[in-house]
Each structure stands twice: as structure tokens, then as C-alpha cells.
Amino acid sequence: MITLTPKRTFTVPIQAACINVDVFTGKTLQEIKNLSITEGKETITLNDAFDITEDKTIETPNITLTGDFSKVKRIGQGMKTGEIVINGDAGMHTGEKLSGGKIVVNGNSGGWTGSEMKKGLIEIHGNSGDYTASPYRGTSTGMRGGLIIVDGDVGTDVGCYMQGGLIKINGSAGRYLGFHMLDGTIYVGKDCSIRAGACMTGGKIIINGAVELLMPTFTIDSVKPKVKIDATQIAQGPFYVFLGDIAEHGTGKIFALKATNPTLSNYEKYL
């Protein structure tokens, strides 16, 4: 196991895509220390910014980051195997384009966490920022597979253009949850802000709390007693099932818990 601890408090952002199990594998400690990263516009080595130690007795997790990493961007970018544990806050683009392995954040995570991810697991035991699991600007291919679990709340625009996989949010979700979603599942344990599922054409969003305002472009389909989250988990209802976004001729589904959404009872007359 390689352990990284910041040597100082960072003031400008650090881009460190090399903090990645695939890159570290097969390298000696000295080679790892000499890997280059950028602090602002300056190129420095990993050793300039972090204290790096190796413990050969422990195999997993492969990399442990201890301290405040909120200014460190792109941790575990494009990782295929292995495990990274961050004991502190993680910066933007953590686990971007992840295609395997596991990243655990014991703190909050920045924007674009798990962006365009394909496989693997990201566990965030705090809150996650805006654009979690959403793609780069102008890209229409979002998260394709894998699992993101957030214990806290998430920001806005989470799971945009999602094409597969599962995002499990145990807290609340911000605006534009599952915007332009094509497939996959998003589960929200608490409340959800406005415009959930806007422009969605497929997939499902399960909201276990209150929906602030449902888009007028959704039409009620039925009331269901329970709904499947994944192969092992089922959410107990009853749920209002809405179909949409009809402006996009979509067939996506929003499951909103009946007990927490009395305002949606107006729709029952159309059943």
C-alpha cells in the first residue's frame, strides 16, 4: 500500500491524474516519487507535494490518501483495477472515466466525480458536488455502467446523459437530476429538487422523499406497490409512476413515493 499525505496546504489546484493504481503498479517508490503533476502552471514531482510511504505488508487498498485533497483534481482518472481510499475531501473529476476498481472517499467529493464512468465502484461517505456522473460539456455520453453510492447529498445536474449503471444517493438531490437520461437507475433516499428527469428518454429515477415540483412534461402512468433498484434491492412504495419526458417522446420513468408527495395526488384523477 502506498500512502500519500500532503506536505502543505495547497492554494492553487493540482492536477494529479497519475494518482492511479494502474500508473503506480510496477513502479518502485522512487519512481512513484518522481511522477510529475502540475500545481497551477508549474510542473512538480509527486514528492514535492506529498509525503509518500510504502507498506508492503498491506495489499488492499493499493493507495491511501490521507488529508485534505479538495484541491487535487483527477484522482484515479481512467483507473481499471485496484482500490484507492481517500481519508479526507477529494477534488474535482475524482474517478473520471473509471473503468474498473474501487474508489472510497471518506469525506466530500468535488464536481464531476465519476464523470463518464464505465465500470467499477465509487463510494462517497459525505456529499458529492455538482455534475456527479455527468459527462464533459457538450458530450452526450454519460455514465455507462458501474455503481456510485453517496451517503450524503448531491449537487445539481447529477447523472446527466446517463446510459447505464446505478447511482444510489442516500441524501437529497439537486436540480436536473437525470437530465437527458437514456438508461440506468438513480435512487434518491430523501428529497429531490425541481426538474428531475427533464428531457429524459429512458431509465428510471426513484425518489423516496418529496418531489419539489414535477415537470409538466410528465404524464401519470400508474401506482405501483414497490420498485426494483437493482438485483438485490427493492424500494417499498406505493409509488406514483410518471412517464416522460413527453416533449422528447421519452419513455423514462419517475417513481415518486406516494406517502411523501401529497401534492401529486391531483394526478390520480387521470388514472
Place this chain on the structure above:
Amino acid sequence: MTKVFNSVVCTICGCLCDDLEVTVENNEIVKMKNGCAVCEAKMVHGYKSEERILKPHVRKDGKLVPVTMDEAIHKAAQILTDAKYPLLFGWTSSASETQHVGVELAEELGSALDNCCSVCHGPSVMATQEIGIPTATLGQIRHRADLIVYWACNPWSSHPRHVERYTAFTDGRFEKSEFKDYVQKLKAKSGQKKVAAAIRRTRVRYQPPPRPQTALVEAPPQTLAKDGRRMVVFDVMKTMTAEVADYFVQVEPNRDYEIFGALRCLVNDQELDVDTVGGVPVDYLKEIADVMVNAEFGAIFFGLGLTQSVGRFRNVELAIALTRDLNRKTKFVVSPMRGHFNVTGANTVFAWQTGYPFALDFSQGYPQYNPGEFTAIDLLRRGDNDATLVISADPGAHFPKGAMQNMVKHPLITINPDWNAISRLGDVVFPTQWCGIEQGGTAYRMDSVAITLKKVVEAPKGVPSDEEIVKRILEEVKVIKANKAEKEDTGKQVLQETAAPKKRGSKTLKKEL
């Protein structure tokens, strides 16, 4: 000596009206024809302000002290070179030539580069990248549009000649001006007022007919189905533009997205399960959708009410999606009401130089783009940068407190013609010429049409153009970097030389032996 300049371009808003007639006496603008009140305020009075910066200043012991231009340039270049991650912000009230040099400076410094559109119509650019944009030049709209929709903007106050030059009140080749109708409406209104006054005089208490309490919106008038030009305004409050319009739809704040969604469904002949959307009854929206579909050439203009309210670029995206849906049935275009006179130019120049229109980062040696990550306010709020250069903008008056607190923690360089809020906070303050008055150049109108600005008066002595200042800073940065590299090289050589004598000594020993 009196001199009259024709076809002078106004440098206030994105309309870039190019029909001004400016009279200059003794190197001073004394009279102007054709311009709006805002234009006159700047071009006849404002540019002669007593608050004009005439010399470069550098902050020494907490006070701004006048210095020579060379000293200020060197100081600015030193600050930018020493910083790990500087931010270059502004550019929208400069000519495109300056913006072009600015991109080169950002690349040389490895800095973040952003323009004012990140706090105005940046979301429109982002929405365009997501979905594209069916648009037209203002000339085409002027000659052909029979339905004008102003959404969340108030051109009567912000772009005073937009309605008069390009939309409802201009005589186009195929569509006539509605100005006469407007005058008649005004007369009718004043008639109504006279009647009301007469009733008051006879001491009969006038009781207005009861209004429905459920909706803020009145039903669409029958005149909306008339031939010729019609103007519809969607806004959260009754603005000056709404007073002029044929129909005003008052929407609830932050509910534009839902209304666009509902209109899209109605245009696509789909049923809605709700009765009102964003405070507007669905029946009224149906009539509006009918008017839109039956228009021969419609144009939607949207303003900051869409781009800076909840949803931001998603609102614009849906406005464009509505236009796309309407284009299946008729001809419709959509256009942003750009604010600063050359904000479109900043986007255009940055895009052709780097591939991206704003929110740029050169720290990796190549341009990266990500609004939210590299946009000025987000960057400043997180406190990521450690030096700032502000050119032709005043974030001091407009940025949030948190962002400004972080900005002034680090060195600040400003390039502005007068002592505005940001200049007073600067550590290095440059004077500069007024673009479009004392300096020519190129600017882009809100519909991306390039227009050449004219120089009408000479700048005060010793005040250079912003292009010249940025060029000189760039040259100085290159010199400082070259000197730094040379020092590092000589340092390495000294190290090698100190390590080498032993070897040389052994060689010479061998030779001697």
C-alpha cells in the same frame, strides 16, 4: 475646428448601431445624432469623465502612486510571471485585436482566461454547444419576422434601439413597422385616462371590473391573430418593453423552463396533465402555441432573465429546443440579447484561437474548457488563483463578495479608462483609451456580424490603447521568462563545473603523467 463623422459605431450594447452622426469640435464630441440616451451618456458626456486615469499607478505602502509606463509594465509582468496560477478576466469592452493578444498572453503565462460572458450569456454559448442554434442575422429578422418574442429581457431599457432598428418598429422589406399602431394604442390609453378623470370629476366612484385572482396573466387579445408584426413579451414583471408589446405574459420567477417544456408539448400536439404552468393557464399557452405555429417567420430573443435565473443554460437549451420543434411547422429563429458591445467578439476570438469561447485554462500547456471549473467567479470563490488581471471590465462593482474578497487577497492588475471600483482596488493600474471613441478596431454584433469601430477623437497624451499595453506586458513576460531560464541554465552549468574539476584534474594528471 468642427468635423462631422458619419456611420460611427456605438459601443454600448450588443446592437452596435452603426448609423451615428458625431460632431467633433476641438478634439471633443459635442453633438450626436441617431443614438439612444444610453449612447449619448457615454459618447458625448461619459468619456470626458473627471475620473479618467491619465497615468499608470503602482501601489506602494498601501497607496497608489503614479509611475512611468515602463515601471508599471515591468511590475505587472513580474506579478503575472511569479504567480503559480493567474487569472485574466474581462475583454468584452475591448476590440477583438486586444482579445487576440490576450489569448497569446494567457498561453504564455499558463493562466486561466475568462471573459464577462461567464456572468451574462455564457450559458447561451453552453446551450449552443449542447444542442446547436437555429438563428439569423438581425437584418433578416428586420425584413421578415412577423412574430417577435422577447423572453426575459427588456430591450426598451437595456438595448434601446433594438425594437426600433431590428424588430417591431422598423420598416422591413416584407414586414411593415408597427409604430403607428403603437401610437394609436397610446392615444387610446390616454383617452381611457381622460374618461377615468372625467368620471372622477363627477364624483362617481369608478370601480374597475373585477380581475380573476388565479392568474397574473390576461387572456391573449384577439389582435394577436392579426396580420403583420406582433410582439409578445414573457417576463416576471411588467417592463417598458411589456408596455409596448401586443401581449404580455407574466410568468412566475424561475419557471421559464417549465413553460418552455409545456409549449414544446403543445407545439407537438401533446396533452398536458396540468392546468397551469409557471402561473400561466395551459389554455392561454395553447393559444400562444397556435400563434407561434401560424407565424410565417418568428424570432425569439432571450435575455439574462433566462441565462442567470435557476437553470441557466438548461433554460436556453429548452428555448432552442422549442425553436427546433417550431421549425418543423414554420420558420423560427432564436437569438441571445448580448450585453457588452464586444462580448460576442470575445467568444468568437477565443473560439477561433483556442477552440473554446470562454472559461479557459492553459495550466497544462494546452487549452482546457470547463465552465464551473475555470469560470472567473467559481475560480475566485474557491480561491484557486493567486494573481488577477482585469481588463475592460468592473468585477469590483458586480462580482459577489466572496469572489472579490479572494481576488484582493492576491496582486491585482487593472486596465480600464477610468477610476471604477476595480481600478481603485488594483495594485498596478493602467490608463487606457476608450474603445470605439479614441481607438478603432473590430467588434462583433450580437448576431456575430463583424463591424469596424471608428476613432473620432484623439486620446489624452501618454494614454495608450489596451492592445498596446497587453502587447507590452506579453513582451516583458517573455523577457522575464527568458532571463529566468538563462539563470537556471547558468546555475546548472555552475553546478556541473563545481562537480567537474575533479575529473578534469584527473585527466590533466594523466596527461602530465
